[in-house]
Amino acid sequence: MHCYRHNLREIVSKSILVQQDIVRPNRIPADLVVNCVITTIVVHLDQDPNKFIYHISSSLRNPFKISDLINIAYDYFVKNPWIDANGKPIVTSKRLWLTSLDAFNNYMMFRYVMPLKVSNFVNKIFFRLFQNNTYDNNCKKIRMLKGLAKLYTPYACFKGVFDDTNTENLRRVAKGYMGNGELDFDPTNIDWTNYMMNTHIPSLVKYATK
Structure with missing residues (x-):
């Protein structure tokens, strides 16, 4: 062996x-x-x-x-x-290719995480006017997506x-x-x-x- x-x-x-x-x-x-x-x-x-x-x-x-x-x-x-x-017909748009896990995490932070946190903060200010699970559900999706990105980065960015x-x-x-x-x-x-x-x-x- x-x-x-x-x-x-x-x-x-x-x-x-x-x-x-x-x-x-x-x-x-x-x-x-x-x-x-x-x-x-x-x-x-x-x-x-x-x-x-x-x-x-x-x-x-x-x-x-x-x-x-x-x-x-x-x-x-x-x-x-x-x-x-x-x-x-489904409208086609060009995909963004991120060449590293750090670039992906930064993109996710500015594109999704920060707006999500801001909306959740505003909702708290207004005494949770919008009572739903949108924030928690989206956080779970983001965590899952980050986990998949970390898993596949060695292959996708080889x-x-x-x-x-x-x-x-x-x-x-x-x-x-x-x-x-x-x-x-x-x-x-x-x-x-x-x-x-x-x-x-x-x-x-x-x-x-x-």
């Missing part, structure tokens, strides 16, 4: 190049992952699987930034608006870039086995705007938002 943990730390330390200035999520279409797996099986059919590790990723060679995702999603839903229960040098070498070797390029898994061939606008987001709308 100690040997396994040591090897795992070594693998992680050698495969992640930390970038301090920008969040570049590691996204890759599933079909490219499948192509890489099939190619790996073919190339290493008679080899020990402990001697090679491949990262199929896009963060190094063709990064797709969170800001790109926000802009593309905005453009898509402006052109293809959702329709509400009354048959009216600034590591995965080194896919081994995978690049695999692509070169694979040309000798499959020269026609049918099993493409090169992230530099991904047109992110086209993929998101015409494949990814339409699929989510069709299958994941029933």
Whole structure:
């Protein structure tokens, strides 16, 4: 077990190049992952699987930034608006992306917490003229949202870039086995705007938002 943990730390330390200035999520279409797996099986059919590790990723060679995702999603839903229960199009607005937990907490404080506290203070001055649970309910929602933000910050704001040098070498070797390029898994061939606008987001709308 100690040997396994040591090897795992070594693998992680050698495969992640930390970038301090920008969040570049590691996204890759599933079909490219499948192509890489099939190619790996073919190339290493008679080899020990402990001697090679491949990262199929896009963060190094063709990064797709969170800001790109926000802009593309905005453009898509402006052109293809959702329709509400009354048959009216839902107005789409650009989302605000906060790059750290501190920025999120500051935004929540000025945008929601302070107005909520002011309204509660005014209500107390007027001897609780508005007798309802609005303040308590909203406080619970804010606490829950902050908890979720804290939980997902390490993933949403991850600034590591995965080194896919081994995978690049695999692509070169694979040309000798499959020269026609049918099993493409090169992230530099991904047109992110086209993929998101015409494949990814339409699929989510069709299958994941029933």
